[in-house]
Amino acid sequence: MTRRSATAIALLALALIWGFPQGWGATGKEWVRLEDCRYVDDENNDGDSFHVQCGVGEFIVRLYFVDAPETNLRYPERVREQSEYFGITIDTSISTGKQAAGALKDALHQPFIVSTRWASAQGRTKLPRYYAFVEVGRRDLGQWLVSQGLARTKGTTSQSPTGELSRAALKRFEALELEARKQRRGAWATSRGAGKPPPR
Numbered sequence: 001m002t003r004r005s006a007t008a009i010a011l012l013a014l015a016l017i018w019g020f021p022q023g024w025g026a027t028g029k030e031w032v033r034l035e036d037c038r039y040v041d042d043e044n045n046d047g048d049s050f051h052v053q054c055g056v057g058e059f060i061v062r063l064y065f066v067d068a069p070e071t072n073l074r075y076p077e078r079v080r081e082q083s084e085y086f087g088i089t090i091d092t093s094i095s096t097g098k099q100a101a102g103a104l105k106d107a108l109h110q111p112f113i114v115s116t117r118w119a120s121a122q123g124r125t126k127l128p129r130y131y132a133f134v135e136v137g138r139r140d141l142g143q144w145l146v147s148q149g150l151a152r153t154k155g156t157t158s159q160s161p162t163g164e165l166s167r168a169a170l171k172r173f174e175a176l177e178l179e180a181r182k183q184r185r186g187a188w189a190t191s192r193g194a195g196k197p198p199p200r
Contacts, residue, residue: 029117031161039108044125046071047100047151048142051127054114060129061114062121065173066142067154068104069097069187085152087193096187100150107144112136115161131156147176149186 040051040058047068052061069082071094083093116132123129134141145151153173157166181188 029119031115031117033161034114034116036111037114038111039105041105045101045105047097047104047145048155049121049123049129050101050104050108052114058127060121060123060125060127061116061132061134062123062129062156063142063145064131064133064156064158065153065169066145066151068100068145068151069093071097071101082152086187087191088187092190093187096150099186100145103148103150104141104145107136107141108134110136112141117158119156119158121156131158133158133161143173143176146173147180147185149180149184149188152187153177 034054037052037054040053042051045051048063048066050061051058067082069086070079073079073090073094079090079093082097083090086093086096088096113135114132115135116130119131121129121131142151146153153170153176157170159166160169180186181191184191
């Protein structure tokens with residue numbers, strides 16, 4: 001094998017390992033629709049990431065398009081950034097995060113549907129964590145959280161299971177967030193910048 005061939009193979013291997021964005025491997029996968037899923041209590045559940053039981057398997061769902069405030073100071077820089085985004089104090093941000101987690105748990109008291117391509121959302125637990133859309137009572141959970149001012153439009157996006165492009169879905173999330181700002185719902189209730197356009 002020549003030096004040029006060896007170099008080309010090495011570069012190809014590095015591209016395969018590092019060159020593709022997170023979730024690239026899932027873009028070619030078909031959507032899987034898991035019905036009759038159940039919320040599983042766990043101390044690490046929050047407003048956008050939570051344990052679910054679907055059939056005999058348990059895993060963690062990370063919602064597409066949304067970012068709910070943290071529920072504690074485990075990641076102080078993230079908490080600070082979230083509080084600045086919403087224009088609220090750090091204490092209020094954490095309180096809103098707990099409110100979001102509670103509202104999510106209440107919303108999922110009934111069986112729900114998880115749609116996923118098994119794109120890894122990484123995480124720090126032993127259970128696998130996957131990006132997904134969650135539908136409960138014919139309502140998209142992520143959109144509902146944003147509309148209530150309990151999450152912002154941020155994070156990994158995806159084409160929807162119905163084929164809607166991520167750009168169109170993103171605009172809908174942003175419109176819901178802007179309305180929540182205007183109505184001063186959730187985190188926006190005491191926001192110093194509720195009347196301003198969302199920072200991007």
